[in-house]
Amino acid sequence: MEIFMYGEMEINYLKKKDKKLSIAIDRIGKIEREVTPDLFTALVSSIVSQQISNKAAATVWGRLCSLVGEVTPKSIVEADINDIQKCGMSVRKASYIKNIGEKVYGGELNVDEFHNLSDDEIIKELSALHGIGIWTAEMLMIFSMQRPNVVSWGDLAIRRGMCNLYHHKELTKTQFERYKKRYSPYGSVASLYLWALSVES
Incomplete structure (x- = not known):
């Protein structure tokens, strides 16, 4: 840990x-x-956790990991959106996760580049994504990137x-x-x- x-x-x-x-x-x-150093994993986890208790989030996250194995852009892209939703989340959340997986896997979004960006630039990039707002971006900066x-x-x-x-x-x-x-x-x-x-x- x-x-x-x-x-x-x-x-x-x-x-x-x-x-x-x-x-x-x-x-x-x-x-x-x-902290979760892998930014993509942290992004997906943050969407799973939105507006539900920590206990519920842990359950849904466990099911998602059982479904796809390691949570990577490739494993998310290859998973069926209905199967993602059946892990215990709304269709909207499942579509957010699928969308981010596709953007990162397709090269449209390069999360590795975030380490070269300012805090404001990261917030702008992330909050442009469906399902990611300013608060989620700020939590990722703390608990994934360890921004000071x-x-x-x-x-x-x-x-x-x-x-x-x-x-x-x-x-x-x-x-x-x-x-x-x-x-x-x-x-x-x-x-x-x-x-x-x-x-x-």
């Missing part, structure tokens, strides 16, 4: 920039979050974590942007702690 890599440099920077976050980091300790500075406004748990940390009943976009700028260039590590804080009452 690969985990999101960070260390003392990022921790010390964030603690220096934000006293409340510093206290939370000391209390929570090191966070280990699994991603804090997602579209993630409700991130915003809830900020509310819990800074004692806001509601969070404005202006407040969010101020905190995001404070965490830069290590926003992704801050995000890990905000997720942990989001479940605290």
Whole structure:
């Protein structure tokens, strides 16, 4: 299992920039979050996981892996869309997965090139695909590419974590942007702690 890599440099920077976050980091300790380095696998997994529980997503993912073996552009292209749907997803989700498989397998979309693109360029490329929005692109940048500075406004748990940390009943976009700028260039590590804080009452 690969985990999101960070260390003392990022921790010390964030603690220096934000006293409340510093206290939370000391209390929570090191966070280990699994990453999926293969971007295509991560893309398909993200579509499977949309709007369903983690448990349900794991079940559907297990069935998809049983159907196609290793999840690759070739195995997705060769699978029948009806069989993909029977793994436990909607026709729409199955078509999204099939479409991305065809684009990558046919060379229309080169996910290997993403490592040479900026965060904004990656979001633009991915959100142009059916079934992939800005939030999904941001999660892929963290949990597949390990990009260092991603804090997602579209993630409700991130915003809830900020509310819990800074004692806001509601969070404005202006407040969010101020905190995001404070965490830069290590926003992704801050995000890990905000997720942990989001479940605290």
